[in-house]
Amino acid sequence: MEKKRVLSAIQPTGDLHYGNYFGAISNWVKLQEKYECTYGVVDYHAMTMPYVPKKLRENTWDIVFSLLAVGVKAENLFIQSLVPEHAELSWIFNCFCSYGQLLRMTQFKDKSAKAAETDFISAGLLDYPVLQAADILIYRADYVPVGQDQKQHLELTRDIAQRFNKVVGKEYFVLPEILYTETPKILSTADPSRKMSKSAGEKHYISVFAEEARIRKQIRSAVTDMGEQPSGKMSPGVRNLFELLRAAGDPQGLYEELKSEYESGALRYVQLKDAVADALVALSKVFRECKAELLENKKEVKGAIKASSAEIRKRAQQTVREVKELAGLLNVKC
Ligand code: TRP
Numbered sequence: 001m002e003k004k005r006v007l008s009a010i011q012p013t014g015d016l017h018y019g020n021y022f023g024a025i026s027n028w029v030k031l032q033e034k035y036e037c038t039y040g041v042v043d044y045h046a047m048t049m050p051y052v053p054k055k056l057r058e059n060t061w062d063i064v065f066s067l068l069a070v071g072v073k074a075e076n077l078f079i080q081s082l083v084p085e086h087a088e089l090s091w092i093f094n095c096f097c098s099y100g101q102l103l104r105m106t107q108f109k110d111k112s113a114k115a116a117e118t119d120f121i122s123a124g125l126l127d128y129p130v131l132q133a134a135d136i137l138i139y140r141a142d143y144v145p146v147g148q149d150q151k152q153h154l155e156l157t158r159d160i161a162q163r164f165n166k167v168v169g170k171e172y173f174v175l176p177e178i179l180y181t182e183t184p185k186i187l188s189t190a191d192p193s194r195k196m197s198k199s200a201g202e203k204h205y206i207s208v209f210a211e212e213a214r215i216r217k218q219i220r221s222a223v224t225d226m227g228e229q230p231s232g233k234m235s236p237g238v239r240n241l242f243e244l245l246r247a248a249g250d251p252q253g254l255y256e257e258l259k260s261e262y263e264s265g266a267l268r269y270v271q272l273k274d275a276v277a278d279a280l281v282a283l284s285k286v287f288r289e290c291k292a293e294l295l296e297n298k299k300e301v302k303g304a305i306k307a308s309s310a311e312i313r314k315r316a317q318q319t320v321r322e323v324k325e326l327a328g329l330l331n332v333k334c
Contacts, residue, residue: 006031006179007141009040009080009132012059016066017205018280019186019196022247027145027181029071038139038312039072042080044087044131048124049115064305069291070208074304075311080135082309085316089134092327094127096163097156102126105152133157136176138316143179154178168326184243189222192237209288212281219277224269238262238269241276248279 008028016025031037043060060079068074080086102108108126115121124131129152136144136157144154154176161173186196190203198205206218223237234242242262245255254275261267294301324331 003034003036004142005139006035006037006143006145007040007136007139007176008037008145009042009045009135010063010067011046012041012043012056012063013046014059014062014198015205015207016063016070016209017196017198017207018244018247019205021070021208022186022244023147023183024145025067025070025072026247027183028067031145031179032073032076035143037073037076038141039067039077040080040083040135041067041077042131042135044080045128048122048128049111050118050120061302065291065294065301066209068294068301069287074301075308077305078309078312079305082306083138083313083316085313085320086131086134086138089138089316089320089323090127090131092323092329093130093133093137093160093164096160096167097130097133098159101156101159102129105129105156107149107153129153129156130160133160137161137173138319139312140174140319141176142174144176145179145181147183147185151178164323164327170326172322172326184247186243186247187236187240189218189237189240192223192235192240206280208284209291210280210284211288212285215280215284216277219273219280220270222273222276234262238272241269241272245272245276245279248276248283250275251279251282 008024010020010024028037028039041060041063043056046056046059060081064077064079067077103126108128111125112121115125132153133156136154137160144150144157146154158175161175165171165173188194188196188200188204189206191200194200194204196205203218206215210218219241222241224241225235225237242255242259245258252275258267258272258275261271321331
């Protein structure tokens with residue numbers, strides 16, 4: 001039986017951290033065993049908010065090397081701007097997407113509020129989910145592994161596919177589904193009331209390539225008790241440390257023991273913190289070494305990604321040819 005197709009993508013917004021890794025990317029790596037996976041670094045999406053052109057290209061390559069270092073296979077990875085058909089299909093989809101529905105996207109509302117501070121909200125920001133629909137449908141994906149926050153965008157993608165099918169009178173696109181998997185939501189260790197994220201500042205994320213001293217310092221200073229908790233409830237900071245330990249594979253097998261100590265009230269948080277720090281230090285060491293090795297062969301690696309993007313592009317071109325045909329547009333050979 002043919003393998004089902006999986007598509008996901010990440011924006012090149014700098015340093016990969018443990019929130020991204022445990023929440024999404026480690027799952028991408030695993031899915032490669034069972035599905036035909038295609039993963040994009042979506043640089044066209046990164047232009048929707050105010051940005052610096054030179055930095056964008058740097059970040060794009062950096063995230064490529066980071067993804068490869070943590071186990072994404074080169075042949076599954078492409079850079080969106082090397083497959084310009086995404087932009088072409090996105091134009092076509094614009095005409096199959098309701099403008100009102102775009103205005104109702106919660107991500108647009110959040111991000112446009114932020115962009116308004118700089119007095120500039122791009123039309124690209126409103127159109128962002130249409131480009132996302134193109135990313136997904138251009139590869140005729142069956143499954144899209146994303147978090148709850150992307151549910152609305154997936155629904156929009158399905159609506160576009162349905163409208164397209166209806167107008168052209170053919171069940172051309174299969175409707176993609178979200179692939180939900182148990183992935184932990186990692187919180188900021190400095191402020192467990194928010195998720196781990198780069199945008200909140202240095203203290204609020206731990207890079208997967210962080211040096212030992214940095215990891216130990218951040219975990220040591222992790223917030224544990226945050227005032228009164230409803231009785232019997234673990235505070236979010238402590239729960240976050242347990243999540244991190246489990247997600248990191250608990251190499252020393254301490255999770256259960258620490259948990260029962262917690263339950264009996266005998267846990268000293270420093271024990272838990274040391275276990276978490278040890279596990280992350282070991283993981284980061286491997287990632288750092290892999291990335292360093294890839295960077296030593298920068299030219300070859302970049303060549304491999306350009307080649308995989310070109311290979312993946314052929315599939316995108318095929319879809320766009322068929323879509324243009326169905327939509328009443330012209331292809332060169334007709
Ligand atoms: N919007 C996604 C995010 O912010 C990134 C993304 C762009 C994406 N295109 C996609 C995710 C296609 C899945 C499929 O995380």
